Amino acid sequence: MPEPRRADRGAAVVALLLVLLAAAALWQSREFSPLGAIFPRTIAIALLIAGAIVAWRALRGSGPKSRGLPREGWIRGAMLIVILALWIGLLERVGFVPTGIVAFVAIAIVTGRDAITVGRLIRFVVVATVVVVAFQLLFVEGLKVQLPTGTWLAGTRLAR
Numbered sequence: 606m607p608e609p610r611r612a613d614r615g616a617a618v619v620a621l622l623l624v625l626l627a628a629a630a631l632w633q634s635r636e637f638s639p640l641g642a643i644f645p646r647t648i649a650i651a652l653l654i655a656g657a658i659v660a661w662r663a664l665r666g667s668g669p670k671s672r673g674l675p676r677e678g679w680i681r682g683a684m685l686i687v688i689l690a691l692w693i694g695l696l697e698r699v700g701f702v703p704t705g706i707v708a709f710v711a712i713a714i715v716t717g718r719d720a721i722t723v724g725r726l727i728r729f730v731v732v733a734t735v736v737v738v739a740f741q742l743l744f745v746e747g748l749k750v751q752l753p754t755g756t757w758l759a760g761t762r763l764a765r
Contacts, residue, residue, distance in 0.1 A: 613663040619682030620660035627653035641750070684715045700755025702741055709733035 630649035634642045692708040710729045714721055744750040 611666050613666065615679035615682055616663035617660045619679070619686065620656045620663060622686065624653055624656035624660065627656060644750075681715060685712065688712055688715065696755075697753045698755055701752040702737055703755070705737035705740070706730070706733045709737060 627649040630645055631653070634645045634649065637645065688708055688711045692704050695704050710726075710733050713729045713733070714726075717725075719725070741752060744752050
């Protein structure tokens with residue numbers, strides 16, 4: 606007989622916290638110019654919808670099964686919140702590229718279902734570097750949006 610589904614209250618709480626974060630981002634973006642608000646509003650709306658779906662699924666007990674960190678409990682969600690908080694906190698001082706790469710790799714490790722090997726870690730770092738630098742170039746060169754450069758990129762082409 607299959608095991609009855611249990612609500613994952615920890616995942617629901619984390620999802621609801623992310624919904625609140627998305628609502629705060631939408632609220633703060635009201636002061637941006639119409640063009641400057643497109644990206645934060647788009648991400649906030651996506652986070653709002655995804656967080657609501659995850660909370661609903663977690664409360665129904667129909668979330669995905671995990672082979673890595675325990676599915677039940679709050680450890681994975683708390684780690685993601687800490688990673689995001691550190692990323693936000695260090696973004697201005699350290700810069701978009703280094704904090705983005707570290708946060709990308711950390712999130713990939715925390716959310717991954719398979720064991721971390723040296724090869725997998727190297728792939729995470731390479732993919733993170735390509736994605737983050739591409740976004741940096743897209744925003745700085747293509748959209749003319751200034752992103753935090755910190756001291757790491759000061760004086761380079763990416764700092765423009």
